[in-house]
Each structure stands twice: as C-alpha cells, then as structure tokens.
Amino acid sequence: HRQIGIIGTGNYARALAKRFVLSGFNVMIGSRRPLQRQLSAIDECLCDIELTSVADCIKKTNLLILAIHAENYKDTLSPHIGELSGKIVIDVSNREVPARRQSNAEYLSTLVPDAHIVKAFNVISAYIMETDFAGGSRRVFIAGDNEEARGTVCRIARDMGFNPSDLGVLTSSRKIENFVLNLFPGWKVPLFLTFGIFNLWCLYIVYIYFVAKTAYRWDQIFVKVLNKPLCMTGITILATTFLPGNIAGILQLYNGTKHKRFPKWIDNWLKVRKQLGIISFVLIFSHVIFSILVMSPTYYRSWFQSTIIQIPSNHTSDLQFPMTSWMIWKGEAACLVGFLAFLILCFLALTSIPGVGETLNWREWQFVQSKLGYSALVLSVAHAMIMGIPGWIKKGPIKTLGSITFLSIQLPLLVIILRLVLCLPCISKHLKRIRRGWE
Amino acid sequence: HRQIGIIGTGNYARALAKRFVLSGFNVMIGSRRPLQRQLSAIDECLCDIELTSVADCIKKTNLLILAIHAENYKDTLSPHIGELSGKIVIDVSNREVPARRQSNAEYLSTLVPDAHIVKAFNVISAYIMETDFAGGSRRVFIAGDNEEARGTVCRIARDMGFNPSDLGVLTSSRKIENFVLNLFPGWKVPLFLTFGIFNLWCLYIVYIYFVAKTAYRWDQIFVKVLNKPLCMTGITILATTFLPGNIAGILQLYNGTKHKRFPKWIDNWLKVRKQLGIISFVLIFSHVIFSILVMSPTYYRSWFQSTIIQIPSNHTSDLQFPMTSWMIWKGEAACLVGFLAFLILCFLALTSIPGVGETLNWREWQFVQSKLGYSALVLSVAHAMIMGIPGWIKKGPIKTLGSITFLSIQLPLLVIILRLVLCLPCISKHLKRIRRGWE
Amino acid sequence: HRQIGIIGTGNYARALAKRFVLSGFNVMIGSRRPLQRQLSAIDECLCDIELTSVADCIKKTNLLILAIHAENYKDTLSPHIGELSGKIVIDVSNREVPARRQSNAEYLSTLVPDAHIVKAFNVISAYIMETDFAGGSRRVFIAGDNEEARGTVCRIARDMGFNPSDLGVLTSSRKIENFVLNLFPGWKVPLFLTFGIFNLWCLYIVYIYFVAKTAYRWDQIFVKVLNKPLCMTGITILATTFLPGNIAGILQLYNGTKHKRFPKWIDNWLKVRKQLGIISFVLIFSHVIFSILVMSPTYYRSWFQSTIIQIPSNHTSDLQFPMTSWMIWKGEAACLVGFLAFLILCFLALTSIPGVGETLNWREWQFVQSKLGYSALVLSVAHAMIMGIPGWIKKGPIKTLGSITFLSIQLPLLVIILRLVLCLPCISKHLKRIRRGWE
Ligand SMILES: Cc1cc2nc3c(=O)[nH]c(=O)nc-3n(C[C@H](O)[C@H](O)[C@H](O)COP(=O)(O)OP(=O)(O)OC[C@H]3O[C@@H](n4cnc5c(N)ncnc54)[C@H](O)[C@@H]3O)c2cc1C
Ligand SMILES: Cc1cc2nc3c(=O)[nH]c(=O)nc-3n(C[C@H](O)[C@H](O)[C@H](O)COP(=O)(O)OP(=O)(O)OC[C@H]3O[C@@H](n4cnc5c(N)ncnc54)[C@H](O)[C@@H]3O)c2cc1C
Ligand SMILES: Cc1cc2nc3c(=O)[nH]c(=O)nc-3n(C[C@H](O)[C@H](O)[C@H](O)COP(=O)(O)OP(=O)(O)OC[C@H]3O[C@@H](n4cnc5c(N)ncnc54)[C@H](O)[C@@H]3O)c2cc1C
Ligand SMILES: NC(=O)c1ccc[n+]([C@@H]2O[C@H](COP(=O)([O-])OP(=O)(O)OC[C@H]3O[C@@H](n4cnc5c(N)ncnc54)[C@H](OP(=O)(O)O)[C@@H]3O)[C@@H](O)[C@H]2O)c1
Ligand SMILES: NC(=O)c1ccc[n+]([C@@H]2O[C@H](COP(=O)([O-])OP(=O)(O)OC[C@H]3O[C@@H](n4cnc5c(N)ncnc54)[C@H](OP(=O)(O)O)[C@@H]3O)[C@@H](O)[C@H]2O)c1
C-alpha cells in the first residue's frame, strides 16, 4: 500500500501529496487537466509526482484519495465506477452545514457501492498537513464499513505522523464531518444563561447599592462591586449544576419508572451540567482572586477588629497608637470555609480534564463529582451564611428578605434540601428500585 | 460479528441490548423464562429484539454476552458446554470483594474451557451504558487469552462508542475486576498519615501559643493560626516524599547489592511517594493562599517597617502622619523564596497529570521530579530559615529548640543532608556500580 | 509467541528477563559465557530461565531481543546471519549522541537484512522495567518495516503492562533513539532569550530606580522591585509569541506566494511560539501573585484614596480618625483588566496540556490560541496603559519616553498594529488568496 493516488490538484491535494512524499509514499495525482497543472513549479517536493488524467490515476492505484469537493464527486467518478470496485477510496471532504441525513462519505458510498469508502483526514487542515510545527491536534478520525480498509488507512495515517482514532462504521462519518464545524457547541447555551443571570444580579446590586442607598462610590465598580454579582452568579450556576439531577429523581419517582423519557428541557439541562460546572468554577475562581485582591480592613470593616485613633482634647502625656487590626472569627471562618469549597471545586475541575478523568473508575468519578460536588455546595452556602447571619439578626426579618446574601443562597439551599429529601431512607430505597429496572 | 447474543434480562442485559441496537447490531436475548419477560413494554428500543430461551440463544449466536451474576454461571451454562466451544463468550460480571486467586472470568474459563472467554464492559455502569451524556470515563478494559477474540471485542466496543484498552491475557481480568471496586486505594494510608501529622502539629501549636503563652486569640484560629500547622504538615510530608529514596540508597549500600528485597515497609513507602507529593502540594497550596489572604502589617509585624503615631503632649504646630509601611528585606526575601518553591512544585504537580507525564522521556521526568523536587525542598527550608534565623539569634539556643520554625525544618534538613552524602563522589560511584548490576 | 530469547546478560537483559517471567513468558538467555553467569544467584525470579550460548539461543527462538550494545552487534551476530532470517529481532539499544544518518536499528537491518528488525523498549530504563511503582511514562515506541512483526511486538509490550505506540516504518527509529537523549530540547533557546530580556529590563530598572533617582530602598528588591522586570519580561515575551505570525504574513505578501521557504530564523521562531507562550504565562502568573502579595495602600499609593491624619495644634474637642482607604477607579480598573487578561491566558495554557488540546478541532484551537490570545495581548496593553496614562499626562512627553510603562508596551503595540493592518479587508483578501494555493 505504498502507492497512493490523489484525485484533484487543489490546495488540499497538494498538501497531501507533499506530506505523503515526505513520509516515503509513491504518489500519483489525477487531474481533469493534467497538462495545465505544473505542480513542480510550486514546490520542489512535488517534482517526483506523476501527474496524469483521472481515469489513469484510478486505474493504476488501489488506494485513492478524493481531494475534490463533494459536489463534484458524481461528475468526476461516474465514468469510472466499475474500475473502482474493491479499491479503497478515502473521502477527505468537509461540509459547510452539518450533515443530518447523509454525510458526504455515505453519499459517496451510494455512488460507488463496490468500493471500500473510508472517511479520514478531513479534520486536518491543509496548513497543518504541510507544516510540522503548526499547533493543534494531530488526531485523525477514521470511519468505514470495511474493517480491513479502515486498518490500512489507520496505518497510513500513523506512518504520516498522525494519531489515528478508529470510530467504526461509516455512519460515524456524520460525527466526523460535523466535528470540524463545531465551535464549542455545548458551551453556547450555558454561556448565555450565565450572561443573563449575571446581568440580573448586576441590576439588582446597582439598584440596592447605588439607587436605593449609596453604599459604594462608582469608583469601586470594577473590583469591589463587581465581586458581588460574580460570586452570586457563581453560586447560582453551581446550584443549577446540581438541580437537574434532583428534578430527574423526582420525575422518576413521580413516573414510577425510569423508562419514560424525560421532557426535552430536562434532558438538555442534564447534558450541559459539565459546562455549567466549569463556568461556575471560572466565576468562583474570579471571585476568589478579586476577594484576595481587596482583602483588608479597609474593605471588609466588619470582618476586622476596629482600630480608631482617639485623641482626647487635652492630654498631658505623649500618646502612642500602635496601628493593628486583625480579622475576627467571622472573617477567618468565612475565609476558611470559602477556601475549602474552592479547593474541592478545584478537584472537580481537575477530574474534568480528559486525561485525568479517564484514570478514574465510575465509583471514584461519582465520589468526586457527586459527593465532593455537594460538599462544595454546602460549604459555599455556609460561607455565605457566616457572613450574612450576624447582619440578618441585626436587620430583622423584613430587611433580610431583600439582602443579597439571603437571596443568593435560596436556590443552593433548595438544591441541598431536595437532595436530602431524596436521600431519606424510605424515598431512596424506592428510587433505587425504580432505577434498578424491573418495576 | 454483527449478531450478538445476550444471556439474562436484568438491568445490565437491557442496557447492553439498547446500546447494541442503537449502534446497529442484531441482538438476541436468552432468558430462563422468555415468555414472562416483556421487554418491549419497558423500552421501545427493545421492540425488535428476539427474546428466546438460553439454549436457543447459545445455539444461534457466535458471540455471547453473559449478563448474569457469576454465581449463576454454572447452573446456566452447564447444559450447553459443548455448544459453546469455539465461540466468543464475554464476561461482564463484577464482584463484591477483590479477586485474589481467581477472577470471575478465569472461573468461567474453567467451566467452558473450549470457548474464547473475554473480559470486557464490566467497568461501564448500566447507567452510562444507556445514557450518552452521563459523565465519567468511557474506557473499556479487555482481557482474554485468544488474541483474535480480544480483537473482535475491541472492535465491537469501538463501534459502540467506547474507548477499548486491550490488557492482554486473561489473568489481567483480576486487575479489571478489582478496578471497579477501588476508591482511591493508594490514597488512604497517605491521607491518614497526613491527618496524624497535622494533628500532632496542631496540638503542639495550641500548646505553645494558647497554653504556654497566649500569643494569639481564639478568634484567629481559622486562618492565622491554622496556617501554621498547614505549612508545617506540608513541609513534613514533602520531606517524607523524598526520604524513602535516600533510605533505599543507604540500604543498597549496606547490602552491597540491589538484588536483596527491601523490607516491606520501605517498599510500601516508596510506592506512595506520588500520593505524598500531591498531598504536600495541596497543603502548600492552601498555605500560600492563606498567607496571601492575611499578608499585611497587621499580621506579620516583624516583616514590615513599623509606623507608630506619636503625639507629643504639647505641640504648637499641626501634626501630619502619612501612614505607610512596607516590607523589609526579611519579608520580601521569604516571599520570593517561598514563591519560587511553590512555582517549582507546580511543575511537579503538572507532570503528575497523566497526559503531561506521558510526553516526557525518563531523563526529563527524572529531571523534573528529582532535581526540581529537591530544589523545591531546599528553597522551602530556606524560606523557613529566612523567617526563623533572626528570631533564633535573639532568643538564644535553648528557646530556639522549642520554636516551631526550628522543629519544622529538622526532617527536611535531614533529607537534604542524606542526599548530599549519597551524592559525594566516592559514595555515589559505589552506589552506581551496585545499581548497574554485576556486583 | 510466548517463547522469547534474549542475547546478553547485562543489566538490561536481566531486567527484561525478570519482567517477561513475571508476565508469563518463557525466556531463554544467550550469553558469550553461559557457564560463568549465575543468574539465579542474583534474583530468585531468574531461576527458571535457561541460560545457553548465543548460537543455541538464536536457533531455538523465533523472537529475539538484543540486549547488548550496538557496537557489539556485528561481532555477536555475524556467525548467525543465516539462522536469523525470517525471525523478529528487537533492538533495544540506546546511543550516546543523536542519530543523524543511521539509527542503531537501521544499522542492524543492514547487518541482518532478512530478519524483521523492530525497534522497541529502549525508552524504558532498566529500573522502570523491573520496578512496578517507579514513576514515569510507560509508553513504548515501536518502529519496524514489517507490519506483522510490529503488531507482535505491540502485543508483547501490552502483555508486559506497557503502553505501546506504533510509529510505523523503521526510519522512525531515529526519532525513537533520539527521544531518550532529549532534555526539553525546544525549551533551551526560549529560556535563554527570556533570561536575556529579563536581565536587560532588570538593568534598566536598577538604573532608573536606584541610580538615576532613589525611588526604592534596596530592602524592597525581592518583591516590590522584582515585580517590575517580571511583568515587563512577561509582556515582551507574550508579544514575541505573536510577532512571528505577523512577520510570516508580511513575507508571504511580499513574496506573493506561500511556496517560498521562510528564512531560517523566522522558521525557528515560529516553531518556538508554544514555548514562548508558556514561559510568558509562567512569568505573568508570578507577576500576578507578587502583585497580590503586596497589593495595599502602602505600596500602590496612587491607586488608593489617601488618608492623612491631621492633628491641629490646638483642638478643644476629642478627635477621631477612622482609618479607611479604598482603591480609586484607576486601581480597580487596572486590576479588572489585568485579571481578565490573566484568565484568558489560563485558557491558552489549559489547551496546551496535551490531553485537552487533543479534544479541540482546529477551528476551536485557532479560536482559543489566536483570537483569545490576541485579546489577552490587547487587555495586557490596556492594563499597563490604565496605570501609565495619568502619569504620562503629568510628566509630559519627554519624561514619558523613558518611563518603563511606556517602553514596555511598545513591542506589544507594534504586534497589535501589524495584526490590525493584516486584517484590513483589502490586505487580508490578498493574503487569503496567496494562502489558498493557486497564485
Ligand atoms: C499561554 C500560551 C500557551 C500557548 N500554547 C501553545 C501551544 O500549545 N501550541 C502552539 O502552537 N502555540 C501555543 N502558543 C502560541 C500561540 O498562541 C499560537 O502559536 C497562536 O496560534 C499564534 O496565533 P497566530 O494567529 O499568530 O498564528 P497562526 O494562526 O498560526 O498564523 C501564524 C502564521 O502562520 C501562517 N498561516 C496560518 N494559517 C495558515 C494557512 N491556512 N495557510 C498558510 N499559512 C498559514 C501565516 O503566515 C500566519 O501569519 C501559546 C501561547 C500562550 C500565550
Ligand atoms: C467544577 C465542576 C466540574 C464539573 N465537571 C463535570 C464533567 O467533567 N462532567 C460531567 O458530567 N459533569 C461535570 N460537572 C457537573 C456535576 O458535578 C456532575 O454532573 C455530577 O455528577 C452531578 O451529580 P449528581 O449526583 O447530581 O448526578 P448523578 O449522580 O449523575 O445523578 C443525577 C441523576 O441521574 C440519574 N441517575 C444517576 N444514576 C443513575 C442510575 N444508576 N440509573 C438511572 N439513573 C441514574 C438520576 O436521575 C439522578 O438524579 C462538574 C461540576 C463542577 C462544579
Ligand atoms: C507535587 C509532587 C508531585 C509528585 N508526583 C509524582 C508522580 O506523579 N509520580 C511519582 O512517582 N512521584 C511523584 N512525586 C514524588 C517524587 O517527586 C518522586 O518520587 C521523585 O522521583 C523522587 O526522587 P528521588 O530522586 O528521591 O527518587 P529516584 O530517583 O526514583 O530514586 C529513589 C531511589 O530509587 C532507587 N533507584 C533510582 N534509580 C535507580 C536505578 N536506575 N536502579 C536501581 N535503583 C534506582 C534508588 O534506591 C534511589 O535512592 C511527586 C512529588 C511532588 C512534591
Ligand atoms: N483546504 C483544506 O484546508 C481542507 C481541509 C480538509 C478537507 N478539505 C477537503 O478537501 C477537498 C478539496 O479541498 P481544496 O481546498 O483542495 O479545494 P480546491 O482548492 O478548490 O481544489 C479542488 C480540486 O478539485 C478538482 N476538481 C474536479 N472536478 C472539479 C470540478 N467540477 N470543479 C472544480 N474542481 C474540480 C480540481 O482539480 P483539477 O482541476 O486538477 O481536476 C481542483 O483543484 C474538499 O472536499 C475539502 O472539503 C480541505
Ligand atoms: N448493573 C450494572 O450497573 C452492572 C455494571 C457492570 C456489570 N454488571 C454485571 O452484569 C451482570 C448482571 O447484572 P444485573 O445488574 O443486570 O443483574 P440483575 O438485574 O439481577 O439480572 C440478573 C439476570 O440474570 C438472569 N439469571 C440467570 N440465572 C439466574 C439465577 N439463577 N438467578 C437469578 N437470575 C438469573 C436473570 O434473567 P432471566 O430471569 O431472564 O433468566 C436476571 O435478569 C452481573 O454479573 C453484574 O456484575 C452490572
């Protein structure tokens, strides 16, 4: 299989040819107009390559790469269908819009049903194909119905220095073609949601701190004030990460079976928990840094011993004021509990890194994500309550209802209570039976 | 191999069946009571599946999955042993207690010696099998004595969307069955040890700071005081990470050969160095954050210029006191050296992440873990000494012996000295010869 | 293939033998002096092994491992060339100096052209081979011209508990042999460059702050002063990360084709962008921690409200001074913008971790590395300008030219402007056409 034929003389065809030549393959290129294309003029690497007609190229090679656009497949191949039977044909094409019913590769396999169609290389751009040091992944996804053909393409990809990843039957080519079109597809909705919640909290905070009463100066908007919507959005998103799991449990209890599909919205919500979790981590990380930046008696007066310099109107001896002020229990406890919550969230984030998560079995994964995750949520609520409660007692119940600390922990508290309820022995036994299968 | 038989109609059998159907396989299920089990009532996905007797299922398929518990293997299979010869039988069972002598799969291979037994899929829970978006690893470990059978199962797993990982001969099934039962097995002892050492340092600190003399208020227990046992446990655990390597070297020198087994305890100690290292990193990370949180003239008076407001009893002109106070060399040097130690430890932690460590060759790994590791230890000791020495000079030798800074660096110093001794040219040459092989 | 022959009785031969025996293989060792070598005396694991002459070992086994040094290949093998034909011969040797023309394995294949030479195991040290818990990668690279032989060795490596990685044809053995000799090869030049730039900035800062005027005390050299060259080197290196991409674009525009090779220096510069980026990240991380450590009115007076205690010479009533001072807009804005830049750089660093980068397609990779990367650069410049501009207005243009804030943002600004120019519709269209291929 060291003899390879490429159809097309475009950008990608030439990048492929160059790479193949450098990896020690024999390459033949088939073009509609072989005489007009002077490849050797472009790149000295392409000198040894035989440039011939499409028909000739198809006849002479057993392994063909179609480096032309999918819309030209029919025109280009229809005269040569018989010739292609039993040969390996690699489809490298990409699409403008996601494949729904039929991928390019499946379309190709309907055109030449007797060839062994393999989808490969489309995830590698022409630039990365040519340039060794260009950054980015070198994984090549491979799909095809013929196992042996897939194996051959795997080996070729490996010999070219790529990292092949066999995805099985040709239907997977849909996934492969869509892969290239994605730009963080799962992240859009969670990011919008975050943005919305963040804005709501911002509005409320501007209202109570700048409009209803002037607690802060506009000067302090960038760090001191921004820190508040940041941590509140963080805790809210953290709660929304763990909420859908509970709703799912309640629905299963209500349905009495796990075999009824969840409503669409809850299904989607369950699917974006990873993204919500990571976004909440980023927000909380920001909150921690912002808090550390401004942590001083100046900003958090109530957390510190107060030192007031008091000079009596008449004093006969010299006065001396050592200027010290340290945190009282409230501040220290809030810091400790907040830090523990953050540390635990770091572990959750760490196991979200693909390579690390892979090394855990599902008991360990469940332990980190579910047990430790809820611990972090509980600690976060405790962190806010330590700060809030002394104030609530002073303010009385009516004012407390509007205080941001109080508001921000309502959703997290709800999540924790729901979880506790679902963990009650009687309910959890019932739920377990439902999830086990035979109702 | 697109025809698959599943024995059992339990939870896992149905999850498997559903997944196989969605991945385009033909599934046949064999049950003890095929007439009583109405699979189509549970899940519409299971409608197309042929439900038949166990005997029939075994006869009609060449690839069987046993989705029943291992204790029922004998009863279920004994009537059909002859029928199974030459077929691939996949064992998916899990255990309650770790396998010592014989895994379920090995037991199965003694029952049906002529079948090709393959261990697979047991690491995937029924929930993850059914649900695409559930978090957690999708790696499937595979073991079996017949290479071809293993290959077939690999391909099936890949076609189902899992990530197969071939572990070789059937004996590896022990490892695979135990994998599921683990909950961070290597971490328990190091965590207990850490907990013990942490408590000892806490007791000592409470004694000297609250009992022997009242240096701090109970108010400050959560951050300011907690920071001390934290950093001391951190440096102690860091030292215990590097200590066993030196003890091993000394033992090899003493034995004059590397072919004598180390005592059990030192062997075990060497095995948990990774965990000790990471725990010490987490503790030190906490120490750094705590230190940053409270870094101010209020807390670290001796690190800062002192500003005292002195008001004479009678002053005729206006007085003006600009309030500034910056760190003196001791504070700045301690911060710098501590930060460098922390930064280096970050590199060590980074290379502990599976994906990153894999890209290093062993010379690089040794460089990061051993050379950089010792540098971090040396810098940590320097960090503590910069803080301590001015105090020790003032206090005199007797009081110094009880000071926590002094105590906390004893073990690290010992480790460094041992290392230096083992690096002396004469000794290191001898040691190298011993490690080379021929005595 | 469970019968394996090893030639040599040295350190590595014995480590291999031990591992093979523990993994359930039959091992036979061939030595020049089988009678003098008493392997069983060294290690009880080696008791069952047949120790015989080299000739005998070669005759009796089909899979041979040469655990001798490459310079002895000729002497050892020349009498047995015929015997070896068709057998798999594994070359495990390492080199002292990098292979240029011919690797050891290629040399071996010229010696015994009829054998199937496979390069393997050389990346595993004897220590890791013997010891299960030793840290470090367990990846085994495999190369060889015969595909089946490569497959066999892969399976053997897997059965021994290693993680085989097939690199294709035997020419890859050069890469494999050089892999072991590397010590962060790509990092040396960037680290030197960093060191140089860091020193230049240090000199300039010492000059203007200690020589030209005494702005700081020597006391403050370790954190407060060091922070300045740190952040300046950071932003300079960040700019040099993105500069070569622009220069490459300009050269392509100038040449009118992408098929002319870049000059050597620009090629090399493009290749070390990853390293430059990560180094700048580390420097900026240090800058952030240092800044947080000293963030207080004491150090950054101009960022804070000033509080001066003013005591009139005669006061009839008691005086009271609440000591508070918070950041003004300049400080808060600089912190916010700096933090955002840092957060974005964290994402870039995160995707540089091998496992994470692999999960992104090149559109996503480009988005994170290029779009987000430039955003970080722009934010960094904004961060410095927020701090600098009020001062520049006060100082006037002449003094501004020498100010470090002004100097430090020149290169980053240049990079941003170049990029903007290359993005102008007219130019970018032309550039796109050039990069597309057919001129
Ligand atoms: C913290 C941090 C981490 C980093 N980690 C990495 C890393 O892991 N790997 C890495 O590579 N870099 C890394 N970098 C460096 C940097 O982010 C990348 O190199 C980045 O892609 C450069 O962006 P760019 O837009 O200048 O380059 P590119 O988009 O690559 O363009 C650079 C030049 O390449 C040429 N070019 C680009 N596309 C094409 C094309 N299709 N055809 C022909 N020529 C083309 C053009 O001449 C262009 O001007 C890191 C940087 C930082 C700060
Ligand atoms: C920093 C951070 C990072 C995160 N990273 C990730 C990530 O990488 N990947 C990820 O997926 N999530 C991630 N998350 C989100 C979150 O941690 C997980 O989704 C977590 O597992 C949810 O815990 P849970 O106990 O609610 O869910 P689960 O234990 O999954 O349970 C949720 C619901 O699923 C159903 N269910 C659970 N088990 C079964 C069963 N055996 N049979 C039938 N139904 C069942 C039940 O209805 C249950 O109520 C992250 C969160 C954070 C904060
Ligand atoms: C943050 C952090 C993370 C860490 N992560 C890890 C990790 O992921 N994995 C890990 O393993 N450790 C990890 N560690 C622990 C530690 O860094 C390593 O174990 C380190 O290699 C120990 O260095 P050493 O020089 O003492 O050990 P080594 O160089 O391994 O030597 C230790 C002893 O082993 C024996 N030995 C060494 N080489 C040979 C040889 N060629 N032949 C015979 N005997 C030999 C000798 O007896 C020697 O004294 C981590 C530590 C920290 C602080
Ligand atoms: N460029 C990339 O970065 C990249 C990356 C991954 C995948 N791909 C895929 O690779 C394929 C080729 O991409 P490309 O960028 O190389 O495209 P291109 O530059 O436009 O080249 C297309 C080639 O197809 C041939 N062709 C045959 N019939 C044709 C027709 N009727 N009309 C026009 N051309 C015809 C032409 O060669 P002759 O005139 O010599 O016959 C032409 O050179 C596409 O399917 C694309 O999705 C490209
Ligand atoms: N559930 C999981 O998450 C999971 C994960 C990994 C591995 N596994 C493994 O998969 C296997 C099946 O687990 P499961 O959870 O599906 O168990 P289950 O729900 O209890 O089902 C067991 C099935 O075995 C059949 N069976 C045959 N002989 C039996 C007997 N004498 N007594 C009882 N049942 C008998 C029954 O089917 P018929 O009555 O129709 O014959 C029954 O449905 C186990 O080995 C388990 O370790 C399960």
Ligand SMILES: NC(=O)c1ccc[n+]([C@@H]2O[C@H](COP(=O)([O-])OP(=O)(O)OC[C@H]3O[C@@H](n4cnc5c(N)ncnc54)[C@H](OP(=O)(O)O)[C@@H]3O)[C@@H](O)[C@H]2O)c1
């Ligand atoms: N040690 C490692 O950590 C390591 C790691 C990776 C790769 N390797 C490679 O493994 C190979 C062996 O390394 P090693 O450390 O085991 O070397 P070693 O300890 O010096 O052993 C070399 C063996 O080669 C045999 N031999 C055959 N002809 C010889 C001759 N003319 N002169 C000397 N010895 C001859 C000897 O066995 P008899 O006297 O019994 O014939 C001797 O025991 C080398 O190619 C090395 O690069 C070693």
Ligand SMILES: CCCCCCCCCCCCCCCC(=O)OC[C@H](COP(=O)(O)O)OC(=O)CCCCCCCCCCCCCCC
């Ligand atoms: C003691 C520990 C100390 C150190 C802590 C370790 C921290 C480790 C961090 C790990 C983070 C995990 C990331 C895993 C990524 C991953 O899965 O990697 C894979 C993913 C691919 O995800 P999909 O599989 O969903 O496509 O890649 C990414 O997601 C890339 C990152 C994009 C992030 C975009 C989110 C932006 C959020 C912005 C929020 C708004 C901020 C507003 C401020 C005002």
Ligand SMILES: CCCCCCCCCCCCCCCC(=O)OC[C@H](COP(=O)(O)O)OC(=O)CCCCCCCCCCCCCCC
């Ligand atoms: C410039 C750099 C800036 C950023 C720094 C990067 C930091 C990166 C951090 C990497 C951390 C490495 C982790 C690698 C994990 C791994 O190997 O991943 C694999 C391991 C599996 O380990 P095994 O192979 O041992 O089974 O997974 C884990 O260990 C998961 C994490 C569990 C951690 C439990 C430890 C808890 C410790 C608690 C201490 C007590 C605290 C008390 C406080 C009061």
Ligand SMILES: CCCCCCCCCCCCCCCC(=O)OC[C@H](COP(=O)(O)O)OC(=O)CCCCCCCCCCCCCCC
């Ligand atoms: C919200 C997010 C919060 C947390 C942020 C996450 C941070 C994650 C950090 C990731 C860092 C990426 C590293 C990737 C490594 C990699 O690619 O891993 C692979 C590389 C191999 O690189 P090659 O492929 O180039 O050989 O391994 C390494 O590079 C190991 C690290 C060596 C680093 C040496 C550099 C030292 C720099 C010293 C600078 C001088 C300082 C001076 C101070 C005075």
Ligand code: HEM
């Ligand atoms: C080291 C860790 C942490 C520190 C030092 C810290 C510090 C602070 C500070 C100083 C405040 C007061 C903000 C203000 O009023 O302006 C605060 C509030 C808050 N923090 Fe944290 N925090 C930490 C971790 C966390 C974590 C992990 C969460 C989890 C979500 C969290 C959630 C909150 C919430 C919701 C508030 C709002 C309470 C209120 O404003 O009344 N914090 N934190």
Ligand code: HEM
């Ligand atoms: C940015 C990095 C660091 C900073 C800012 C820092 C700061 C401090 C501070 C402020 C103290 C005094 C604590 C107290 O007396 O209450 C301290 C003590 C100590 N630190 Fe660090 N540290 C850093 C890194 C490290 C590292 C990496 C280690 C390694 C183990 C370490 C080990 C210690 C030890 C052992 C002490 C105890 C000394 C004593 O209390 O006398 N520190 N550090």
Ligand code: HEM
């Ligand atoms: C949380 C994030 C950050 C904080 C709190 C921060 C803080 C500071 C502070 C306090 C200074 C003044 C230093 C001095 O004059 O002694 C400074 C200067 C500087 N920072 Fe940052 N910074 C951050 C992020 C960044 C980032 C990401 C960059 C990117 C390169 C950066 C680049 C610079 C530069 C170039 C200066 C020099 C300006 C001058 O000295 O006039 N900073 N930063």
